[in-house]
Amino acid sequence: MSQPSAFNQDYFVVKAKENGVHVIGLTRGTDTRFHHTEKLDKGEVMIFQFTEHTSAIKVRGKALIYSQHGTIDTTE
Numbered sequence: 001m002s003q004p005s006a007f008n009q010d011y012f013v014v015k016a017k018e019n020g021v022h023v024i025g026l027t028r029g030t031d032t033r034f035h036h037t038e039k040l041d042k043g044e045v046m047i048f049q050f051t052e053h054t055s056a057i058k059v060r061g062k063a064l065i066y067s068q069h070g071t072i073d074t075t076e
């Protein structure tokens with residue numbers, strides 16, 4: 001059995017609508033900094049979670065973000 005968790009472990013999906021979309025993970029805790037940058041090219045899809053290490057995500061570029069809160073088109 002996995003440990004209970006205080007953070008949201010739901011998945012969200014990013015689909016790039018152009019080359020060079022960046023998905024940047026920011027650290028959890030008192031120090032909020034970039035810890036990982038993932039580059040997606042047009043049509044690439046990646047599935048992400050918020051984790052013990054990742055509390056926020058920044059998406060740079062034209063992309064569709066699918067989450068339990070709905071779908072966000074970064075160009076709108």
Ligand code: TRP
Pocket residue numbers: 023024025026036037038048049050051052053054057
């Ligand atoms: N090692 C990171 C973590 O467990 C991997 C990761 C999860 C990540 N979600 C992310 C990196 C979102 C960038 C964006 O937290």
